[in-house]
Amino acid sequence: MEKWDVVVVGGGPGGSYAAKTAAERGLNVVFLERGRKPGEKNASGCGLGQRWWRDFPEIMEELPSLPSYRKVEMVVINLVDENNRLRMRSGTTGSDLCATRWKKGMEGASVYRSELDPFMANLAIKAGAEMRTSTLANDVIMENGRVAGVTTDNGHTLKADVVIAADGAMSTMARKSGMRNRWGSGCTLVPQLDFSCNEERLDDVIGNAEWCWFGPFYGAYQVNFRDGFHLGAGQWLRKDWDMKPLDMLKRVMEVPAFQSMMRVLEAKPREYQAHLLPWMESPPKTYTGGMMLVGDAAGFPCPLEGEGIWHACISGRIAAETAADLLSSGDVSEKSLQEYERRWKSSRLGLEHQFGKEFVDLWDSSIFNPEMMKKQIQILLEFSMLHPFSVVFDWGDAHIEAFNQHLEHFLDLLPEFEDFGRNYIAPLGEGIWPENQRRILLLLREKMPVLKYMPEKSFLRLAKLIYPKLKAKI
Ligand SMILES: Cc1cc2nc3c(=O)[nH]c(=O)nc-3n(C[C@H](O)[C@H](O)[C@H](O)COP(=O)(O)OP(=O)(O)OC[C@H]3O[C@@H](n4cnc5c(N)ncnc54)[C@H](O)[C@@H]3O)c2cc1C
Structure with missing residues (x-):
């Protein structure tokens, strides 16, 4: 039997970032990956957006060295009508606000997970964490009502002061510890088809962009890599689910504009996959005695468009920092681990789920x-x-x-x-900052002759009487 400060289950982005952070904080940490190498299953996109430059610049600086890397500088939206006609193609490179808000403007990156995951696992190893591949954690060890380690399919018992479960949407750790059984309706199935294509034509026709296809189908995204692209779609898994996942993609592929793009790019289907992706109104409880859930295991992906790698890394970092802080006082009881939830809720990750x-x-x-x-x-x-x-x-x-x-x-x-x-x-109106609410109202008053001469204070009071939820300051 072995004894560790922290055992991380899962060598995806969330697990690797948690292991890296824990090792940097001086903890004795091992991370377990069931695959023969991290990213063995080419599990997702992935497109990484601008906020990566703020939160993980050390990763963004290195990504261009990965073979599948493509820079992203705009998002192109294709609008298709019910007769399958492409009616509008519009690209956004962002306003001046985007250009100045982010150090690198709209710059993001696309790279295959089969390259990103090993790259991130190496960061953890360099920081001092030990990685074990071909190792499936199949159960938790419970002691005095709290998680005290894990067992593996190759017969090992790894005791730990803290377990960080980064084992993805199907999280065995969450189920075995009794935290939850199924997701309920808050989980999607995302089929995706990877295409190889002519790199030069992709440069000329698509350039540095991600594409979306919106129309009378299950909205589809197209992540573009150096010499290929992914087409993906998705839908919530409901009780009345009666679709073949591949049909969701076929429906988009019928669109003539998609077909002509395939012809021009000389695109050929290369690999088909379908994965679960939690897409929650709000993540359920993310900790229990001795264990924290991060990334997909916790239900963290973005509730608007399902992006989840940033969420996995940020939560991995917060979980490992919480572990380091609490272990110095020796208390990782359920009560004390509430601190993890308090921290992520008050971070940008919490804001994402507000x-x-x-x-x-x-x-x-x-x-x-x-x-x-x-x-x-x-x-x-x-x-x-x-x-x-x-x-x-x-x-x-x-x-x-x-x-x-x-x-x-x-x-x-x-x-x-x-x-x-x-x-x-x-309902999103309630999220508009009070100062912006005030400016919108005053703008409306300016445009309405009857109200134009009403003093600002009286006008705002009147607005508050009509709409009591208004937060605009008077
Ligand atoms: C089709 C698709 C496209 C997507 N595109 C994007 C995108 O473009 N951008 C973006 O930001 N997000 C995207 N996402 C979401 C993103 O993939 C996830 O949110 C992200 O991978 C979560 O990271 P994670 O580390 O929590 O889990 P995962 O990436 O799922 O990693 C979990 C790891 O744990 C391992 N594992 C699982 N169980 C065990 C066990 N019991 N023992 C040992 N190892 C185990 C797995 O093999 C895996 O390596 C996409 C998702 C899907 C399904």
Whole structure:
């Protein structure tokens, strides 16, 4: 029997980052990976966004050395209508705010997990953690009602003061310790197809961008690598699930614009996979006596678009720091490990989940709802057509007539959108910072002749009477 300060279960991004941090804090740490090497299953994308530069610059600096690396500088959204026609392709490189808010502007990265995971595991090893591959943790050791280590399928018993469970969506550790059984409805199935393609054409046609395909299907993303790309889609696993996962992708691949892109890029399907991804309104309890859950095991992926690698690394770091701080006082009881939840909730990870329910509802009623998307595509198209330049370049009729026709169509569509707006957009209004609420209200007052001359204070008081939840300061 062995004895460690910390045993980390899982050699994915969350596990490796937890092991690295624990080792840097001087703890005696081992991390276990069931695969023959970390990232053995090419489990996901992955696209890494701008916040990586703030929180993990040491990783971002090194990624260009990985063979599959592609820089990301914009997100391109393809809007497809119910007749499979591509109706709008728009790329965002970010406003000046994005350019100055982040040291590197909109810069992110795409790299295969089969390269990212070993790279991150090496960081942990360099920091002093021991890695054991081909080692499946199959149970927890319970002592006095708390987790005191793990057992492995090759017959070893590893005792530990603290176990950090980074064993992914299906977390054996969470189940064996009795923390939870299943996810319930808060879990998605994400099928994805990897394509090889002509690298030069990918450079010329797509460049440094991630793509999304939004239309009357299960909203799809396209992560682009050096010489290939992933097409993925997803949907919540519900009791009435009756889809073949591959069909979700086939539906997108039928779109002529997707097919022409494949032809131009000389794309060939290379590997198909389907994985579970927790997509929760709010993560359930993330600690028990002697153990903390991180990453997918804890249900941390972003509630709006399912990104989860940053969340795994941040939670891995917080868990390892909490372990180091508590072990110095020798108390890792359940009560004392509440500190972990307090810390992640008050971090940027907690902020990400503050409007979890609202974001999940919004996604559930748009991107994951093909019927709803048919209507929303129309309203999005009209909304963009009302832009003065679009009206000028609409060659349908006299421009003033074209403008009015668009306006009329937009107004016709609005009633259909009303419920959606009330149910899924309005709740996010509560998240608007009070100062921004105040500025929006004053802007509205400026535009309404009747209210224009009302003193600011009285106007804001009136607004608060009508909408008591208003947080704008008077
Ligand atoms: C198709 C798809 C695409 C995605 N795309 C992106 C993206 O582009 N960007 C992004 O940020 N996120 C993306 N995500 C989400 C992201 O993959 C996860 O949130 C992230 O991998 C979570 O990291 P983790 O370390 O918690 O778990 P995992 O990455 O799942 O790692 C868990 C590790 O533990 C090992 N393991 C499991 N059980 C045991 C055990 N009992 N004993 C020993 N080892 C064990 C596994 O082999 C694995 O290596 C995507 C997810 C999917 C499914």
